Amino acid sequence: MWIRLMLIAFFINGLSPFGxxxxxxxxxxxxxxxxxxxxxxxSGLSFVLVLFLRAPRRPTLKEILVxxxxxxxxxxxxxxxxxxxxxxxxxxxxxxxxxxxxxxxxALSGVLVFKEQIGKVGILGISLGILSLALLSLS
Amino acid sequence: MYCAYIFILLxxxxxxxxxxxxxxxxxxxxxxxxxxxxxxxxxxxxxxINAFLFNSYPSGGVPGxxxxxxxxxxxxxxxxFWFFQRGLRFGNIATSWLLINLSSAVPTALSILVYRxxxxxxxxxxxxxxxxxxxxxxxxxxxxxDKDAKLGRIAASPTIGEGD
Numbered sequence: 001m002w003i004r005l006m007l008i009a010f011f012i013n014g015l016s017p018f019g020x021x022x023x024x025x026x027x028x029x030x031x032x033x034x035x036x037x038x039x040x041x042x043s044g045l046s047f048v049l050v051l052f053l054r055a056p057r058r059p060t061l062k063e064i065l066v067x068x069x070x071x072x073x074x075x076x077x078x079x080x081x082x083x084x085x086x087x088x089x090x091x092x093x094x095x096x097x098x099x100x101x102x103x104x105x106x107a108l109s110g111v112l113v114f115k116e117q118i119g120k121v122g123i124l125g126i127s128l129g130i131l132s133l134a135l136l137s138l139s
Numbered sequence: 140m141y142c143a144y145i146f147i148l149l150x151x152x153x154x155x156x157x158x159x160x161x162x163x164x165x166x167x168x169x170x171x172x173x174x175x176x177x178x179x180x181x182x183x184x185x186x187x188i189n190a191f192l193f194n195s196y197p198s199g200g201v202p203g204x205x206x207x208x209x210x211x212x213x214x215x216x217x218x219x220f221w222f223f224q225r226g227l228r229f230g231n232i233a234t235s236w237l238l239i240n241l242s243s244a245v246p247t248a249l250s251i252l253v254y255r256x257x258x259x260x261x262x263x264x265x266x267x268x269x270x271x272x273x274x275x276x277x278x279x280x281x282x283x284x285d286k287d288a289k290l291g292r293i294a295a296s297p298t299i300g301e302g303d
Contacts, residue, residue, distance in 0.1 A: 003277055005226030006238045010273075013219030014245025019212030021250055028205055034190045035201035039209035041183035044217030048176045051221075059173045066164045067177020073153045073160065074178065075185040080150035087143035094147055101151045103240055106158030110233035114162055119282060122234055125275030129237040132268030135261055136243055 095137030100130045162232040164224060171224035179217050234276050244269040 023029045023036055077098070084094050107126050110116040118126070164174050219242075227235050244266055250256045 002226055002229035002235075003280055005222050006230065006235060009219050009222035009226055010238055010242045011245060012215050012222060013239055014242030015249075016212050016216040016219060017243070018246045018249050019208045021246060021254070022208050023205065025254065026204070028202070032201060032205045034186075036205050036209050038183070038186045038190055039201065039206045040213035040216065041179060041186050043210040043213030044220075045176070045179040045183050047214045047217045048172065048179055048221070051172055052176050057170070057173075059170070059177070062167045063164075063169045063173040064177050066160055066167065066169055067174045068181045069160045070157055070164075070174065070178040071181025071185065073156045074182050075189070077150050077153035077157065079189075080146045080153060084143045084146035084150060087146060089143040089147060094150075097147055098151045098154055099240060099243070102154035102158070103237055105151070105155035106236045107233040109155075109159055110162065110231055110236075113159075114166070114232060116231040116233055118231060118233055119279050121275050121282065122231075122279035125272050125279055126233060126237050128268050128275065129241055129272035132265045132272055133240055133243065135265035135268065136247060 091137075096134040099137055100134045103130055103133065158232060158236040161224065161227060161236070165227045165232075169224075171221055174224055175217055175221045178220065230280065234279065238273070238276060241269050241272060 019036070019040065020029065020033070023032065028036075081094060081098060085091060103126075107118075111118060164171075219239075223235065223239050247262065248266060251258055251262075
């Protein structure tokens with residue numbers, strides 16, 4: 001079940017930034033990225049809202065708090081990334097550090113804080129994954 | 140330049156915090172759909188506030204074709220988030236977070252296929268490593284499941300007692 005759901009998430013989530021590439025190709029990215037992001041989030045919200053209204057169940061306070069934290073960190077991450085780039089740091093430093101570094105912190109917290117067990121093959125997979133992410137963001 | 144390093148550190152911590160909060164959502168038995176709803180809701184609110192507060196948007200409004208592009212890809216983002224949170228019930232955050240981050244290979248591959256972008260050695264190696272990494276994660280998960288089956292356990296997150 002894990003691999004099936006994660007592969008669906010992998011492809012669908014991977015598709016989502018491609019809209020910005022289309023926007024850039026049409027020459028609209030420099031002027032309309034912020035407007036694009038507003039409608040990007042709003043359409044995602046509308047989609048989930050439709051699913052939610054099909055079988056509404058009262059959300060709990062912890063769901064609201066965790067959801068809010070995820071939303072805040074998502075926007076903060078993007079904003080700080082943009083600010084680091086705007087202050088003169090090169091993209092080939094900013095992207096590998098934030099992607100690969102963030103991944104390493106999450107993997108370590110999974111093992112150390114949440115006591116998850118990862119086999120040798122998994123550790124090798126994570127190491128190669130971090131390396132490939134660093135290479136992808138460099139290229 | 141010193142400020143830039145502070146921002147990069149804050150960006151890194153924000154992305155790492157997202158992974159941790161996804162796991163917390165799982166541990167606290169949060170409904171994946173509700174989490175997606177509030178995450179998208181708060182992110183949309185911040186995006187709107189950001190655009191209007193800093194007056195960074197051109198007065199002409201958003202062209203229709205920008206909205207047309209944004210809608211399907213926004214739906215993809217919400218659906219991807221939802222499937223990720225559902226899948227997290229059955230696996231580790233360390234490997235799940237890696238897998239979702241590796242999905243940045245998808246737009247790279249699409250750009251090569253659709254826009255005929257050039258493939259240099261580094262990009263080809265990165266895409267190959269993504270594939271190898273995915274195979275290793277699948278193999279690790281498969282071995283785990285096999286081991287659990289032999290021990291008579293269910294290969295799922297210890298925080299979850301339900302099926303999906």
